[in-house]
Amino acid sequence: MSILTYIAGWPLLAALALVVVPRNYRVIIRTIAVLATLISAVLAVKMFCQFVPGANGFQFEQQIPWVESLGISYHVGVDGLNVGLILMGAIVAFAAALCSWEIQTREKEFYILLLVMTGGILGAFASLDLFFFYFLHELALVPTFIMIGVWGRGEKKNYATFQITIYLSIGALIALIGLIALYLQSGANTFDIPKIIEHAKTNPLAVNAQNFIFPLLLFGFGILVSLWPFHSWAPLGYGVAPSPTAMLHAGVLKKFGLYGLIRIALPLLPQAAQSWAHVIAWLCVGNILYVGWVAMRQRDLNLLIGNSSVAHMGFIFLGIASLNLIGVTGAVLIMIAHGFLAALTFALSGYIYKQTGTLQISELGGLCRKLPFIGTALLMAALAGCGLPGFANFVGEATVFFGAWKTFPAITIIALWGALVIGGIYMTRAIRNILHGPLPEKWNSIADASNAWRKLPYALLLVSLLVFGFLPKLLTEKINPDAQKIVAMATGSTAVSAVVVGVAPTTLSSGATPADTREPRALPENFVAQNK
């Protein structure tokens, strides 16, 4: 059995075990959930450390035939693209399970759903079979709806539940049609992703078929990732969701669509990807600029975080649209970094909500005096969100900008504005209004995270952000070789050398140019060093 099966299997197994535990045994229920996610996280760290960067093919592979007549098998494996995502997912899931102490009603059902969600999404990331890839994602998606519906907060709960259910189901089903069409069109008669890719190398898909399937995948996955203008479910949904759900969904589940685009759409539909790259790039301006602007106007902390998380998706799309090694590497980097960041911010806002019962920014203030630990963590999260060097987000965003500069200079400039100025404005303003200034008297009784257990999830996520911020090489050395394969297929293998080598001679009048001449792997690290 592959270690991946254990990583995704433990939470699912624990969910099954919880079904038979009587609902009064709250401590046991909680312990089982935390323990299962802890095991997953430890195994994921172990896998991450054992992963050999640049090795040929997939590692920790396992394949069990499931439906032979259709070519469906349970097939898991990791390469550089998903090894970091699985690590991130497992850590976030552990943090989410730790943060679930805020759930006070029907704990048993909540933990079961949380574990199903965790197992589903980790399995989806590990899956190398189109069918299981979709199947496990859907398995993770449905608990989200139920959790928002039952444990959600605020008056708009029912509306938000229906909106997110219907919106995301539409996205998932459009993607399903695209995946089925891809399976049939590939002619490989298997759902196995590596085999389809291998088959496509010799028999590429017809261009008109590509042009039909790519938009299905782009918009199907795009809805799941809140690509502008299909993002409106996200801020409201996250605003209403209980914080562990928001952590897992915004942090981990949402990355599924992006991962799907990189893993499946780029290598298999190269011509279509090239012709749609401009569209993606302009849509992501909507994410970065428009949604960023919307975020500036928010009066509610959760809506602000939700919008800012949508805005961050824009950078990832920009990286994908750039279709070169640096851009795609950067996109994967942000996916991981944003996973930690989104989970951290939603966890913190959940804590504040639990203490104060409101997230209206105007009603809060001076909280840093009462909540030194939470306040500091929130401040650091906000700075990470603005793209401050030292946090993993900076590395990713900078890399994406370098990658995108060559293809879309105008959009990159706009995106830089969006990242640095707009992001800076709303984040610092929120920090000022929430953490500083006079403390309203009614908040005199609130308490900070008291013991190590309570502090652990926040600390864990912050440390992860910092580790990958200072040592991005841990990720880039793994992502790079496999991103290179993807880019090679997406641009046609002859063009790839031109992209990698061709970066050097281009002279661009931006401050970013010198970095482009370096080897991409060393690039982000250097930047951290410079900015320290």
Added chain:
Amino acid sequence: MLEISVIGLGLVLMLADLFVPAERRRFIGYAAIAALGVLLVTSLSGNGSCGQFGTAFGGMFVNDALSLFFKQLFIVAAILVLFMAAEFSDKLAEGSVAEYYSLILFALAGMLFAASSNDFTMLFVSIELITITFYVLVSFQRSKLQSLEAGVKYLILGALSSSFMVFGIALIWGTTGELNFTKLADFLIKTPEVATSQIFLLGVLLVLVGLGFKIAAFPFQIWAPDVYQGAPTPTTAFLAIGSKAAGFVLLLRVLFTAVPSVTAHWANLLIIISGITILYGNLCAIPQRNLKRLLGYSSIAHAGYLLLGVAALSASGQSALMYYLAGYVFTVMAGFFVITLVMRHLASEDISGLAGLNRRSPLLAATLTIAMVSLAGIPPLAGFFGKFLLLKAVIEVAQTTGNHGYYCLAFIALAGVIISLYYYFGVIRAIYWSKDPEDLSPIEISSPAKLSIWACLAGIFWIGLFPNTVLNITNLAAAALGK
């Protein structure tokens, strides 16, 4: 033979009614279930007559992988319905329980004949056997006005569609002189000009009208909601599964064995019918407050999904259809079982009657939730893999034929799925979220009922998680059809 044993069993039950004291009538049902279980096991093991493939009565009656699959499906459905009827027996008129059981068995016999029919006469006889028993089954709660109303509606529309069908059969006979499906297909190959004659085509169309009525496809679906609502719940369940599946097996036989050359030209007609049926069923289900009526509309929608497999005109489509039906049996039975148990003491089957079900009986609440989720087509349950196969079949045809209608159909099916999420989740919401339920008394579930509920749940998960076995059977069945 299987059919004879079933009819015999029905007769024995009627006789037994005379000798068994009234308070022990429930056990007649369990005896019938046990007998059917024996039949199911023999048919599965391949020892009985239906394991021997071939034709009988001059080719009127055929035993092949297709008929075997459907027969097993019908027997499983009948067993579950009998369990349900045993729970429902106290709502039926005094002293008529055994009659109800034997009518179910007669309907089952009709379905078994339908699965094997290879001739228009046989088709008509089996359809009539099913329909006429259902007239009685639907109006069985004689003291309840709604039930009688449903019975009358079903009778009038059923008689109308039967007369259409007879007329169609007469036209086919008149133009070709053949009633046997296989011989008719040979005849059409030899004399292709007949296959394009207007009168012959009208005949085939009229037969399809009759079958469309059975499966409640648009535009013959009007009766379904009223009858579903008014009929006793076990009847509704049997109508939703048995009658529909019988319609589909006959539809498959007629379209793909008898008149394959005509069917090939009717792709667009089938696409349109399927698309409208899906949309009609789903859209009309949205405002429904009566649970059985809601399931009536949803069964129209599911007829539309099943028609996707017919419209695909391919072996993979037919196999997907059968797979979907297999999952549908357990799902719908689970749903109706919960309705029977929860609503048997309520005047109406309003959705609000489900309030607080999660506290009254967690098992029933979970069962209904799983049934709804499976009907909506969410993994890892049976409905998801069935819909996946159907969609795959449709997109496959779209790509091989280049007919854009199929792409539209796939998107309509998706739209249907999305719409259905709304009302299925409405039901789930009523179970878990409704405010201040008045009645919180726990619901007692007898152990046979518990057994059959667990069987349904196991079926839903088994078909959703381990599709291999069933898929192999349906592939074989679809291959038998293509021969």
